[in-house]
Amino acid sequence: MLSTIGINFAGIQYKIEGIDLKEETGQFLDGFMGFSDSDVVYTVKINRNASWQIKDSEFQTLPEWNKDTLKIGLSFCDVEIDFVRRNVFVLTGKYIGLFGLLRFLSAMHLVRNNGFLLHASSLTTVKGVYVFSGVSESGKTTIARMAEENMRVLTDETTAIFKNQSVFEAHATPFAGELGNLGFNSGSKLKALFFIRKDNSFWHRRLEKQEVVKELFRNAIFTALDQKIIETVFNTFISFAENVSCYELGFNRSKDLWRYIDGIAG
């Protein structure tokens, strides 16, 4: 039986019509389902055609941009987005990959609105949100596991970052890594961003503006970019680099981690 559900995170509300609750939702959405009072509401209509075939995971057609609309074929569905009316039409086979669809939609919304999705774990502290970004095996989940009692882990894999008024905020997403969904759907002012790597000892280096922009391009999650959108992304990244303290950080599994980090960014 097909239903309509609400999903909200990072200040975005998705009203998704045509979901099979039994087959297509899962624990990854715990804490993110329901309707919020967000002003940003996308209506997502899912249409099914039994003959529509899933493609290889890397499959993607060339994005067709027409001002504020986008058409693109992904491995798990074909999508049309109207970013002004905030309508999304999805054509898929029997089942939709909701995880992939939400990740794609939120990444596209954020890059058009002074934000981005980043491969990063993040934790709230009394000082603000600390964000830890890096490639696979860099230690994102390790750091999330080391959270102390007075901290809350927002995510161990994918952090949503956007400018709210003049302040960059970091928010939880349902796109979890090894830790699974933590269900803490929140976010607040970003205190500092660390590009991490596991090491034998602690060390850090404050990054120059150009280095920050370069690292953000390497670690942000993008699809369907065109030149105009990359120009927007450039502006967002430069503004981020000018307003948020960013560091390269080597760390190990020691109880000194938070003292060291507070010493840098606190």
Added chain:
Amino acid sequence: MELLDKKFLRNKNVAWRIIDGEALLVHPSTNIISPLDEICTRIWELIDGKLTGRDIAGIVEKEFTENLSVIETDLNAFLDELLQNNLIILCD
């Protein structure tokens, strides 16, 4: 050194910014980021479809007081790399 007598245009699909004196180029279809050093950034700015590689080498020689033959060798290799990565196109 065969590229030095030719003219080139920056690929208009490539997004770029100069940050702290050095350019970052991003190609939309590949998302490949190409950071350029100070001299390469100046060369990138000079690629306008009007100047030949040799013209550009002359300007760089004056502005950076480098040896012209070294500049020409490095510039030829740099132009070749930009062409291979579809960051510039050859003018007719």
